Amino acid sequence: MELTFLGTSAGVPTRRRNVSALALRPRQSSNWLLFDCGEATQHQLLKTPLSLYRLQRIFITHLHGDHVYGLFGLLASRGMLMSEMPLEIYGPTGLQEMLQTVMRLSQLRLPYDLAVREVSAGESLAFGDYRIETIALHHSITCYGYVYTEADLPGRFDLEKARKLGIPEGPLFGRLQRGESITLPDGRRVENRDVLGAPRAGRRVLIGGDNDRPELFAPYRGADLMIHEATYLQKDFDRLPRKFMHTTARQLGIAAEKMAIKRLVATHFSPRYDNEKKMKAIEEEIRENYRGELTLASDLMRIGL
Numbered sequence: 001m002e003l004t005f006l007g008t009s010a011g012v013p014t015r016r017r018n019v020s021a022l023a024l025r026p027r028q029s030s031n032w033l034l035f036d037c038g039e040a041t042q043h044q045l046l047k048t049p050l051s052l053y054r055l056q057r058i059f060i061t062h063l064h065g066d067h068v069y070g071l072f073g074l075l076a077s078r079g080m081l082m083s084e085m086p087l088e089i090y091g092p093t094g095l096q097e098m099l100q101t102v103m104r105l106s107q108l109r110l111p112y113d114l115a116v117r118e119v120s121a122g123e124s125l126a127f128g129d130y131r132i133e134t135i136a137l138h139h140s141i142t143c144y145g146y147v148y149t150e151a152d153l154p155g156r157f158d159l160e161k162a163r164k165l166g167i168p169e170g171p172l173f174g175r176l177q178r179g180e181s182i183t184l185p186d187g188r189r190v191e192n193r194d195v196l197g198a199p200r201a202g203r204r205v206l207i208g209g210d211n212d213r214p215e216l217f218a219p220y221r222g223a224d225l226m227i228h229e230a231t232y233l234q235k236d237f238d239r240l241p242r243k244f245m246h247t248t249a250r251q252l253g254i255a256a257e258k259m260a261i262k263r264l265v266a267t268h269f270s271p272r273y274d275n276e277k278k279m280k281a282i283e284e285e286i287r288e289n290y291r292g293e294l295t296l297a298s299d300l301m302r303i304g305l
């Protein structure tokens with residue numbers, strides 16, 4: 001699978017960072033998914049190989065503007081491309097009303113079917129090669145995290161097993177590798193699964209929205225990747241006269257270490273940190289507690305998994 005960070009700034013865009021959006025292209029798929037859609041997400045997409053034509057599903061974490069105001073323009077532009085592939089949008093209660101109202105008032109008609117589905121916490125949505133679970137996060141309005149889990153892959157062809165079963169090397173190997181069952185010259189039947197190694201576990205990615213309790217992802221301990229906000233340094237958060245419900249770098253480091261997250265990508269940084277020195281301070285603060293692989297997201301950064 002491949003992830004592209006389209007926006008990594010909190011609240012407002014900066015010269016180097018747009019507001020929240022993340023693209024995910026599933027393993028062996030030319031279609032792709034979008035998580036959140038801050039304003040100008042469609043502009044960011046123009047700088048990537050991703051085409052709106054192939055956008056299949058959108059997942060919205062919450063209805064704050066920096067996560068959703070790009071939706072309307074993006075839907076309209078996808079219509080201009082005359083994409084007829086249906087589009088599904090998942091998100092919290094109110095999303096349907098927000099979309100319907102804007103579409104009605106601006107008389108937007110789309111050439112494709114748009115299915116809006118308002119989700120609740122604890123759902124598991126099955127999509128064939130992957131499933132997406134919703135979890136309730138803790139923010140000033142209803143906000144969901146999405147847990148993306150790939151289906152397990154069948155085990156690889158196990159040469160040792162095949163030899164032990166006395167299968168002669170040659171065309172019979174090829175047929176088993178293609179998933180067929182065969183009959184040996186001595187009449188024994190060998191099923192494809194008899195010569196496969198252990199199934200390979202699908203990978204799991206935790207995608208947070210805005211949230212001041214990263215430990216809410218604890219049921220998914222050991223996940224391959226967690227993408228989560230780290231809006232403030234602890235000392236700046238402590239001085240804020242009004243506390244917004246966001247996670248600090250220190251908090252994220254502690255939670256990710258406790259949950260044994262294999263790889264952590266921090267994102268959604270306050271615009272006040274928009275220079276390298278200050279980003280370094282965020283990295284160091286997460287590092288005080290987290291020992292896994294750590295990356296600070298930047299716009300248009302791509303990760304293969």
Ligand SMILES: [Zn+2]
Pocket residue numbers: 010011020064066067210268
């Ligand atoms: Zn936000």
Ligand SMILES: [Zn+2]
Pocket residue numbers: 062064139210
């Ligand atoms: Zn928010």
